[in-house]
């Protein structure tokens with residue numbers, strides 16, 4: 275073989291073989307090697323309930339090793355589904371049973387399972403602007419055409435949503451799905467007020483649009499209990515509520531769930547191609563929940579994250595005003611900063627990087643462009659002192675970019 279011949283399956287050859295959807299997607303957010311990572315929305319490492327999970331794992335294996343270590347079916351471990359259903363039944367007053375719940379490999383996979391079941395090439399999915407890039411990637415990968423709808427600091431604007439849905443109807447390509455984070459939106463931190471929730475549900479029902487309520491951060495409620503869910507307002511009809519134990523127990527578990535009317539759940543279960551999520555983890559999580567350790571653990575997490583939110587908000591006021599403005603989130607992991615006119619997110623991110631701090635430009639959170647004047651800053655992963663130092667450095671970065679912009 276000639277020395278300079280292309281090797282078989284070169285990078286270029288592999289590229290040529292990729293599915294068309296791959297080229298449509300932006301890369302996912304990643305962990306940063308910088309000393310201060312305010313980029314990845316990850317929970318506090320020190321409060322992982324390691325000992326409790328170790329014990330729960332032991333109990334799960336002792337109780338039924340064969341059950342834990344063999345295939346457990348596509349819908350997942352029934353007692354865990356029943357626990358989730360009982361919680362949601364109590365919360366919503368609706369008759370939620372284990373038949374209304376399917377277990378997924380994290381809520382990211384729940385969204386993918388929903389997309390696999392309902393979204394085909396060209397189907398229209400409406401999302402907020404901004405929204406969770408994981409959802410954008412998932413819907414695009416299934417061929418969706420994504421339309422975004424403007425938000426303000428309290429989330430999606432119902433009047434704008436009505437216009438989008440009416441326009442879709444008039445063009446003959448009706449929207450099929452609306453993806454919403456009602457509580458502590460990633461990235462904007464917005465929480466939809468109840469009147470907007472009611473208006474959004476009414477619009478979805480009027481237009482025959484399936485609702486996806488992504489509840490990833492519910493539980494990380496920093497200013498009191500969450501407002502009435504879209505699921506409750508919709509009476510559990512035409513809605514899929516996606517939840518997860520990632521933020522309240524551990525992201526590494528990959529245990530999430532979807533709650534919906536049983537006709538929908540059956541179709542989601544039908545569209546599983548992975549032989550179900552790990553039964554051993556379902557049983558471990560169930561043991562942990564049944565031990566009574568979960569609620570006090572989540573209460574402790576709320577205290578930790580409230581302290582971090584407040585420390586970072588104070589540091590933002592001290593070091594970053596007047597270059598940024600923001601609305602304090604009532605829960606979740608994120609501050610969403612609006613940059614002063616003339617400052618551009620990418621330059622600020624680069625300047626922060628030079629100072630050892632990773633923050634995320636707003637541009638990745640919009641399905642159809644925008645976010646040059648926005649930065650997402652994660653407050654969940656670092657302790658208050660590190661957060662203060664990181665935000666101080668972001669302040670220096672902002673000042674440097676503002677000075678450069680002033681000179682230009």
Ligand SMILES: Cc1ncc(COP(=O)(O)O)c(C=O)c1O
Pocket residue numbers: 315379380381382383406408455460488490517518519520525528529530
């Ligand atoms: C809004 C939102 N939904 C879903 C997820 C996925 O979480 P997981 O798959 O760990 O449950 C995330 C993760 O950061 C998120 O921010």
